[in-house]
Amino acid sequence: MTEKRGPGGPIGFALSLVRILRGRPRIPTSLRSNQALGVILNRRSVRRFTQEEIPDEAFAAILEAGRLAPSTVNLQTWSFATFTLDAWQATLGGQIPFGARRAVTILADTNRVRRVLEAFRETPLVEHTVAVMNASIAAMNMTAAAEALGLSSVMLSDTGRSGLLDLDYLRERLALPDHVVPIMTVVFGYPGAGRPPMPPKLPLEAICFEGRYRETDPAVMEAWMAQMAAGYKASHPRSSLDAQLAHYTSKIGAAEAALRRMILAEEDDARPPSEAPL
Amino acid sequence: MTEKRGPGGPIGFALSLVRILRGRPRIPTSLRSNQALGVILNRRSVRRFTQEEIPDEAFAAILEAGRLAPSTVNLQTWSFATFTLDAWQATLGGQIPFGARRAVTILADTNRVRRVLEAFRETPLVEHTVAVMNASIAAMNMTAAAEALGLSSVMLSDTGRSGLLDLDYLRERLALPDHVVPIMTVVFGYPGAGRPPMPPKLPLEAICFEGRYRETDPAVMEAWMAQMAAGYKASHPRSSLDAQLAHYTSKIGAAEAALRRMILAEEDDARPPSEAPL
Numbered sequence: 001m002t003e004k005r006g007p008g009g010p011i012g013f014a015l016s017l018v019r020i021l022r023g024r025p026r027i028p029t030s031l032r033s034n035q036a037l038g039v040i041l042n043r044r045s046v047r048r049f050t051q052e053e054i055p056d057e058a059f060a061a062i063l064e065a066g067r068l069a070p071s072t073v074n075l076q077t078w079s080f081a082t083f084t085l086d087a088w089q090a091t092l093g094g095q096i097p098f099g100a101r102r103a104v105t106i107l108a109d110t111n112r113v114r115r116v117l118e119a120f121r122e123t124p125l126v127e128h129t130v131a132v133m134n135a136s137i138a139a140m141n142m143t144a145a146a147e148a149l150g151l152s153s154v155m156l157s158d159t160g161r162s163g164l165l166d167l168d169y170l171r172e173r174l175a176l177p178d179h180v181v182p183i184m185t186v187v188f189g190y191p192g193a194g195r196p197p198m199p200p201k202l203p204l205e206a207i208c209f210e211g212r213y214r215e216t217d218p219a220v221m222e223a224w225m226a227q228m229a230a231g232y233k234a235s236h237p238r239s240s241l242d243a244q245l246a247h248y249t250s251k252i253g254a255a256e257a258a259l260r261r262m263i264l265a266e267e268d269d270a271r272p273p274s275e276a277p278l
Numbered sequence: 279m280t281e282k283r284g285p286g287g288p289i290g291f292a293l294s295l296v297r298i299l300r301g302r303p304r305i306p307t308s309l310r311s312n313q314a315l316g317v318i319l320n321r322r323s324v325r326r327f328t329q330e331e332i333p334d335e336a337f338a339a340i341l342e343a344g345r346l347a348p349s350t351v352n353l354q355t356w357s358f359a360t361f362t363l364d365a366w367q368a369t370l371g372g373q374i375p376f377g378a379r380r381a382v383t384i385l386a387d388t389n390r391v392r393r394v395l396e397a398f399r400e401t402p403l404v405e406h407t408v409a410v411m412n413a414s415i416a417a418m419n420m421t422a423a424a425e426a427l428g429l430s431s432v433m434l435s436d437t438g439r440s441g442l443l444d445l446d447y448l449r450e451r452l453a454l455p456d457h458v459v460p461i462m463t464v465v466f467g468y469p470g471a472g473r474p475p476m477p478p479k480l481p482l483e484a485i486c487f488e489g490r491y492r493e494t495d496p497a498v499m500e501a502w503m504a505q506m507a508a509g510y511k512a513s514h515p516r517s518s519l520d521a522q523l524a525h526y527t528s529k530i531g532a533a534e535a536a537l538r539r540m541i542l543a544e545e546d547d548a549r550p551p552s553e554a555p556l
Contacts, residue, residue, distance in 0.1 A: 036426035140418035148314035
């Protein structure tokens, strides 16, 4: 790691940055005139927004994309906590992260469907998995609709205490009943100046296979990790990916305990000591 | 339930069907000329396809939408098992469901990232939740790309033994290692004749709230269940929604046991008797 050309050395760092900046969606030539495909493949997670307000009709269209998303057996196991700037201030305090103008906290919600269906009563992991699947699908469809409207967004699982890593906090603030699990917050706005580069994406060969599962080449994973670290350092010169991961790790234990309580109805002291919250 | 106008009676049945057929995306007038938004809001789950082949370039663009989907900390915790007709026959046997031409089984995969990161070692529920979130997001982005290309799709969690309800079967067929959980299969093709009606969707007021969580009006849920049952009966005259739900229930116990083994490393006999597989 101390070699100049190694992933931790200055040349490795520069090479990783070059690789990040070269990242582009691969759109087959014959499909480049397809506007809707371009909207989908050119999406970026944006963390800088203008102060322009989102028209109510545009925000309504985003929510409609969530409402009409596909779901397992059409069960629609989601709820959306919607926020204007004022609603965020009143409910969570402060500003919507990154200066975004509207936000939606995505909840994996089987509370509603449990009132009319007995499907999931004794299978909490299947219930949770299905609910998270569907709610995530809805979140992506909202994000795609925002892109179509010229808006940008980013999905948050930690920033602003608005995602999976702050389960207990959000349950209290949003007065969530059992069987409603906050998984992320999507914040929306018009993109500010400076289009962010694509974060380092694994090549298609590393994530696709036909027939039997194929392990990813370790060299591909190492090059990717070097790009992840370099990209983080370049955008956060006073921090590091390792420091950020350590921050997540410090919260993941508490989130795990909350999930065990919420999904498996376990008491905190039922967990083995190694899984105690940090 | 035996009243003529009740949800189980013939008039209730007819009213429910009328309500289904009236279902439309609500697109604000000012946004109706937005083509990309129309692609997203007019998507339907399609179960009838033509025999037209999907060009390789179009399928590549769909996979690219999966590859470029957003994910928690850009961890890309997904893998895609891709199928042509021949690959499906060789790996799972028979035809791709509904006469679709290509398929992608979506895997929530932390096996890959575990090789280079220690983030999730002792927090299996957070790990699983994050992996399912990201993989579902990728699945939706692929579905949206297919729509942009004039293709249709449907996400399967049971049909063709290709989703969450056939975990053990898919693990064996695809030779999946630990920390790789199949959650659904998306099948793709050009849509056949007859655009399916929108399945009964809950109104926005029922799934959105501002500030504190709001329980859905029970009457809304009952009307929705009546539409679900009527819609199922209309499209499957010799079956019923109850029969279909009973079929799922018979498989959910086994899926729960498989998830407990895979995620919580529990032995089958560690479960309470009420949760034994059926």
